Structure formats: structure tokens, C-alpha cells
Amino acid sequence: MDRNQITKWLKAPAKMANKYSLHAVYFCTGCGIIEVPPVITSRWDAERFGVVPVATPRQANLFLITGYVSVKTLRAIIRTYEQMPEPKYTVGFGSCPVNGGMYWDSYNTIKHLDKYIPIDGWIAGCMPRPEAIFIAVTHLWTLIDKDMANAYIRYRKNYKSYRRNQELALGKLEWPPLFPVGDESQGNEQ
């Protein structure tokens, strides 16, 4: 262990533990997922950085969205994201989640992913190199250190407008709101 980090460990052990145990949900979207198998296996070996892919979202705290998001995929992304336990971090990978990329006037691709779920960071490029994932992970460490990787807190805070946008894109959602929205749910509470 790095001696310089001992004070950090003593000050905020939970934060440091979060930082070095990023478990990525193995969610395949679009073409960017092609980059992920070499990243997690022996060629680039993401385990050096503490990034391990896990099978289900309930065990994960890092969500890489690796490509264009069609309307049908958005439904799966929201369901996956809402199942992940907090603290959770999301990274948009490639230029398509940023602003649609080459699909910016497609009939079935949503353009700005951050209108529907909160995003901690973006990796631009089409395609980004596998090294870009590690740069993103180290940036994410810095953000966690500075308490700036707060997307899940933003989601909780602004859930009403996220949910509104999700309903605008997908129509009626078949699952109940994750957090209380609006007046009637507040009225139901005591």
C-alpha cells in the first residue's frame, strides 16, 4: 500500500474502500462492449485497478454504458440502474451516449443519456481505446476522493424530473417510482 495514502484511509475508510472495489455490471450496449472483454481479461487486466465485472446489477457499483442507446435499451438501462445498490457510479462510454454520435437523427435512438439517468463521467471517442477506460477509472477515483461522484445523490434529489423524462421517452413505465414523486405519493406518507 502507498504510504502517502495512510492518512486518507484513516480519515475516510469507506470512501477508500469504495474507490478500490469498483464492480462493473456486465451490461452490453451497442458496439463499445467489444472493448470491454480485452479490458477485463489478461491483455489489459482491469483487475489491477480493482474493476471486476459481475453478473447482476445487485452486486455492482459501476455502470458502463458502452454505446448507442435505443429506446428499448433505455428501458433496460433504467431498470438495471435502479437495481444497483448505492453508492453507484455511471460512466458513458463513446460518443453515442454523450449526444447521439452518428445516431443523432435516428428514429429510435435517444440522444442525450444524461436526460434519463445521471452520469458521473464521459469517455469521448468513437471508439475509445481500452486505456481510456483506465483513465476514466483513475478520474473516477479523484472524483470519489473529492465527493464529486455524486450522480446517485443527484438522481435521488431530482428523481421527479428524471422520471418525467423517462416517461416522455418510454411512455408509461410498468414499475413504480424508486423514490417518492409528486404530491399524491407525499400525501400517502404520514
Added chain:
Amino acid sequence: MINSLRQKLEATFKDIRIAIPEESRIVVTAENDGVPAILRYLKDLGLDHLALISAVDWIEENCLELCFILTSYMQNDDEVTGRQKLHIILKTSIPREKPKFKTVIGIFPNAEPYEREIHELFGIKFEGHPRLTPLLLEREYQIPPFRKDFDTRKYVKEVFDKIPSVEIEEK
């Protein structure tokens, strides 16, 4: 092989036009009603693999064109040249106002997903298809999105660009 097949087809069916744009590829243009008979005939000849059904929207001619691409895994009668694969493209055009066609599931069962996809993206109704439910799309579209008169840019402006950004409250 190709020329004998051409002669056979011309002898058996009337109202068809045959073109050979390149080696080992035959394009047959037929009327709507003749398509099932031709498909069945070709299947019996050994072209038993329906590789794809695709559709083209010819908006200037005011018709939609269906292409049935047939090939075979088991052709080995041209061992010298090595050009064994024979493709047959069977084309038929249907009017844009009344896009209807009889399903070919009875002849090729693997036509089902292709027909569902064409129904969804081009709006061609396949009569006799057991389930023409949505396959790929989530949203409702006024005009099927692969038709030429569907304006994607206008649609994106009206739908995805109208969705506002999330208002971030102060920390």
C-alpha cells in the same frame, strides 16, 4: 446450371422477367399472385434456404418492392470453377396505398421474423401471419420509419429534442 434453370423457369411460369446481372445470381421479377408458386417450385428444385426477405420503398414509382433471396447449402454441381453458390432474388412490387401480401410461412417457416420486421418498419401487412406484433420498436410511429416519406430529422426534433434537460437544484 444457370441457363438451364432460366429455361426451366421460363417454361414453367408466365408473366415473369428474368435477368442475370452477374454470374451465379438470377433476378426474377414476378407478379404478386405468382410468388408462392415460384417459391415452392424453387424449393423443390433444391434452393431450400430463404436467406432474407427485404423490402425497398420506391417512392417515385409509388410501390414497395419485396425481395426474397434464396440460396442453398447443398449445391455442388460446379466443382471446377468453385462458384457453387447460386442466389435467386425473387422480386415483386406491391402498391404503396394498399400494402398487403400473403405470408410465405407455409413454404418457408423461417420467414416469420422477417415478415414481422417488414410489417413493423415498412407497414406491409402479411395476411395469414400468426402474430404481427412489434418486434424491434418501442414507440408508436405515424408513418412506418423505413418508408421514404418518414422524416427522421423532423421526428427527432419533435420527440427526442423536446425532452428537456434535468433541472439540477442547487446543492
